Amino acid sequence: MMKEYHFFLQLLEQEKKDAVVNYVITLLDTKQITIEELYLEWLSRSLLEFRCKVDDKEVCIWKEHYRTSMIRTIIECTYPYILERLKTTPKIPFKVVVLTPTQEYHEIGALIITNLMVLLGLDAAFIGANTPKEEIISAVRAFSPDYVAMSVTNPYNLVVTKKITDELKETFPTLKVILGGQAFQSYHTNIDFKVDYIMNQYQDLLDFVHEVKA
Secondary structure, three states: OHHHHHHHHHHHHOOOHHHHHHHHHHHHHOOOOOHHHHHHHHHHHHHHOOOOOOOOHHHHHHHHHHHHHHHHHHHHHOHHHHHHHHOOOOOOOOEEEEEEEOOOOOOHHHHHHHHHHHHOOOEEEEEEEEEOHHHHHHHHHHHOOOEEEEEOOOHHHHHHHHHHHHHHHHHOOOOEEEEEOHHHHHOOOOOOOOOOEEEOOHHHHHHHHHHHHO
């Protein structure tokens, strides 16, 4: 599928939003690509490989924002396909709320992990980006999840993430906490996170699902 991926990437680089969305939908309709392949091998990769070709830093920031917006639209367009898959997917009776912590505005990874969890049968919901600690605690009280999953892209947000996870563990002793995101892959940290799972790969999620189903 390298040829197809490069054509997809070309549409993104040319900022042809309608064309790239229609192209992805066609591939899904004709079963040339799975949702998992789209998320993990195309969308995530296209963000990591983004390179701005102009010298104006401000222009580059907006181009990155626009690429993110196009990818978010693609993710939203995949939900009918997820609903179709769920008709034959056994349900796993555990609720997960997914978010990004305070000052973390990168939400694509969190959106992708939420949908992957749903595809595997978990009751998962993305509740927002840049979520303050107080709102996270309020959400746990409101939704009574079994797990809270936080995605962290910017390494500078690891310190505040630890503060949030420490308070979650203190306030809700039975709550399980999951961390993941690019910050844990690209940055070596000595921070001692008191959490239950750190997921850096899709296989980590598959192993987690196998564990909770056992």
